[in-house]
């Protein structure tokens with residue numbers, strides 16, 4: 001064990017997680033590659049859990065940030081007006097909102113995804129005067145108490161230490177077994193129409209279009225539209241949590257763009273800063289902006305360094321459709337290659353866009369595959385209720401040759417793991 005790893009093991013809390021799968025000290029990172037202190041290079045199919053959709057240390061974001069720091073740009077500014085924030089807001093309006101005919105107010109929350117989810121839930125409850133929220137099976141929305149109440153994962157819920165209240169869980173699209181009557185929405189619709197079902201119209205429905213942590217389950221456009229109709233009918237708000245699926249992961253900037261829906265609230269974080277800097281935002285329809293000044297407060301609401309890099313990301317990647325088209329095409333390629341690997345081992349694929357993976361028979365096998373990948377120079381993780389999905393979260397900017405090199409490693413790891421299982 002290296003001296004550095006001994007220090008981590010001795011001093012850092014047992015809460016450590018990702019580093020247990022990748023017990024090595026990383027020193028540098030560039031594009032889709034992580035470089036360890038001993039010089040070993042790893043292809044990164046985890047991308048900071050989708051915080052690095054544009055890869056590590058993008059040259060333009062890095063230069064803009066260094067320049068901003070060297071000019072003594074305001075580093076921390078509470079939520080005061082700064083030049084960096086003004087330029088981000090203008091870019092978001094011009095590049096994202098206006099071309100999509102979207103009208104949203106933007107609220108900067110604390111810098112994590114969970115911070116944005118907490119604000120969204122609080123606002124939906126305040127707007128509707130209701131307290132119950134409907135969340136879905138296998139949904140993941142963060143681990144602070146309000147967000148955790150919406151999260152399905154039993155392991156994380158178990159850490160709460162007190163009852164998680166104010167949320168009713170319903171089946172996500174495709175959750176019910178084939179052949180069961182209804183998709184889940186019919187049942188929900190019936191329960192909402194029935195004054196004696198025990199389910200009152202909620203303040204909001206909170207939903208991911210693709211469940212990142214929950215195992216890459218995909219909601220259809222039809223299901224999402226049905227959910228929006230239920231929200232409209234019952235005076236509830238529709239919150240789309242686009243923290244992991246957004247910022248281009250499925251192809252378009254928002255994961256719901258092709259679905260014909262207009263959420264009341266959208267949460268964004270992870271890749272929003274473009275460079276992995278902590279930064280989260282809630283998009284809310286103007287008519288719902290009933291916050292009183294400082295009512296949902298916090299010291300770190302907006303991150304000026306992230307405003308700089310986030311603006312560059314928008315200007316560099318989203319001024320036209322070229323990047324989205326490349327991501328769609330790369331996603332198709334990824335889908336085909338994953339299907340080939342999965343087909344050889346009797347597994348299935350899940351997800352859409354550059355948000356895909358392979359479902360294997362259990363979590364043990366999936367984690368053995370990820371460990372075999374790591375030995376061969378690929379960083380990759382699992383998701384799903386039983387950690388049974390090997391999930392590819394490569395940077396969207398990854399070159400096709402590098403994507404293929406990573407997928408070759410994945411194919412070898414699958415073959416080796418299945419050989420070892422057959423021999424055992």
Ligand SMILES: Cc1ncc(COP(=O)(O)O)c(C=O)c1O
Pocket residue numbers: 049111112113114115117140141142143208212213241242243244245269270
């Ligand atoms: C969809 C979704 N929402 C919220 C969160 C919570 O974000 P954070 O870990 O930054 O609090 C996550 C994290 O994985 C997520 O995937």
